[in-house]
Amino acid sequence: GFRCGIVGLPNVGKSTLFNALTKTAAAQAANYPFCTIEPNTGDVAVPDPRMKAIAGIAKSQNIIPTRITFVDIAGLVRGASKGEGLGNQFLANIREVDAIVHVLRCFEDDDITHVEGRIDPVADAETVETELMLADLESLERRIVNTRKKATGKDKEALAQLPIMEKALAVLNEGKPVRVAAKEMDAEEKRELRGLNLLTSKPVLYVCNVAEADAAEGNAHSAAVAKMAADQGAGTVVISAAIEAEIAQLPEDEVGDYLEAMGLAEPGLDRLIRAGYDLLDLITYFTAGPKETRAWTVGKGTKAPQAAGVIHTDFEKGFIRAQTIAFDDYVGLGGEVGAKEAGKARDEGKEYVVVDGDVMLFKFNV
Numbered sequence: 294g295f296r297c298g299i300v301g302l303p304n305v306g307k308s309t310l311f312n313a314l315t316k317t318a319a320a321q322a323a324n325y326p327f328c329t330i331e332p333n334t335g336d337v338a339v340p341d342p343r344m345k346a347i348a349g350i351a352k353s354q355n356i357i358p359t360r361i362t363f364v365d366i367a368g369l370v371r372g373a374s375k376g377e378g379l380g381n382q383f384l385a386n387i388r389e390v391d392a393i394v395h396v397l398r399c400f401e402d403d404d405i406t407h408v409e410g411r412i413d414p415v416a417d418a419e420t421v422e423t424e425l426m427l428a429d430l431e432s433l434e435r436r437i438v439n440t441r442k443k444a445t446g447k448d449k450e451a452l453a454q455l456p457i458m459e460k461a462l463a464v465l466n467e468g469k470p471v472r473v474a475a476k477e478m479d480a481e482e483k484r485e486l487r488g489l490n491l492l493t494s495k496p497v498l499y500v501c502n503v504a505e506a507d508a509a510e511g512n513a514h515s516a517a518v519a520k521m522a523a524d525q526g527a528g529t530v531v532i533s534a535a536i537e538a539e540i541a542q543l544p545e546d547e548v549g550d551y552l553e554a555m556g557l558a559e560p561g562l563d564r565l566i567r568a569g570y571d572l573l574d575l576i577t578y579f580t581a582g583p584k585e586t587r588a589w590t591v592g593k594g595t596k597a598p599q600a601a602g603v604i605h606t607d608f609e610k611g612f613i614r615a616q617t618i619a620f621d622d623y624v625g626l627g628g629e630v631g632a633k634e635a636g637k638a639r640d641e642g643k644e645y646v647v648v649d650g651d652v653m654l655f656k657f658n659v
């Protein structure tokens with residue numbers, strides 16, 4: 294599954310947010326009990342109201358959402374790239390995630406110490422980013438020597454990697470994260486770049502942790518973060534960790550009223566996950582039957598056999614075809630039977646690119 298690492302300076306609200314996200318009732322409204330895979334790692338159900346609509350029509354006994362894993366990566370301090378504090382462990386943990394959720398303190402509260410003694414989320418982001426850039430710079434400078442040598446010897450892999458490494462190095466030397474270089478790369482170059490597994494090339498979602506009163510509209514701090522994020526090609530979400538913590542303690546039937554009182558349409562978790570999906574270019578397809586309606590996550594552009602492979606490798610190996618019904622058709626035509634009668638249940642083959650919301654039934658050889 295996909296893993297998001299929560300990072301940020303101390304005392305910005307990381308743990309509060311992590312605990313709220315992984316303990317909230319909605320996150321566990323699944324047949325899977327909440328499971329702690331390892332300390333500070335939590336699996337969260339991806340909220341998606343389409344599941345309920347499908348399950349109602351398919352008369353499914355169960356709804357099984359797709360999951361996303363959050364890892365609370367503590368231990369960042371100035372000097373982490375030099376191995377200060379828990380620096381090395383911190384960097385190793387970041388290397389293992391698909392995306393970074395970077396929590397920034399956008400709330401004023403004199404009772405809660407800020408490590409730098411002032412509220413300035415853009416400067417905080419730079420502090421964290423600097424450590425990551427220094428770590429990338431060091432690792433790239435080390436690796437590029439060897440790649441240059443190999444490229445001179447016409448090694449194919451090195452010839453493909455070298456221009457990407459040079460671009461990444463140039464951007465880092467300008468004091469910018471590698472993801473800035475990715476903005477001008479084509480798909481093939483981006484694939485090479487991902488292979489380098491640099492810390493600052495990972496997608497970032499900035500979470501502006503604001504006071505309760507600012508949760509609906511944000512504030513001047515979160516606006517400054519949004520501007521910075523846009524310049525970098527990163528995403529932003531405004532969240533009040535305090536509100537999320539409150540929601541996590543409420544019985545499910547009281548959440549709606551509470552959100553309304555706070556002027557919010559939905560929990561922060563929903564917005565955070567949606568923003569994460571957009572950032573990672575992920576989509577959801579569904580399988581539906583009397584036993585269960587289930588959501589599955591794949592990358593945008595995934596073809597039918599590989600999408601089937603997410604369920605089971607045998608589905609991919611023996612793939613024949615996929616009966617595919619668009620979500621709107623499935624719901625609008627009353628499910629599989631109605632969609633078939635209306636000619637909206639398509640038989641798609643190996644080259645079909647899955648669309649977000651597709652309700653799919655795979656035919657395969659065993």
Ligand code: GDP
Nearest residue numbers: 303304305306307308309400402405503534535
């Ligand atoms: P971490 O060090 O980044 O994990 O931060 P914590 O989640 O432990 O939070 C540090 C302190 O800030 C705790 O006392 C929290 O209760 C408090 N805190 C977290 N989020 C908010 C918030 O949105 N508003 C206020 N006023 N305090 C918060």
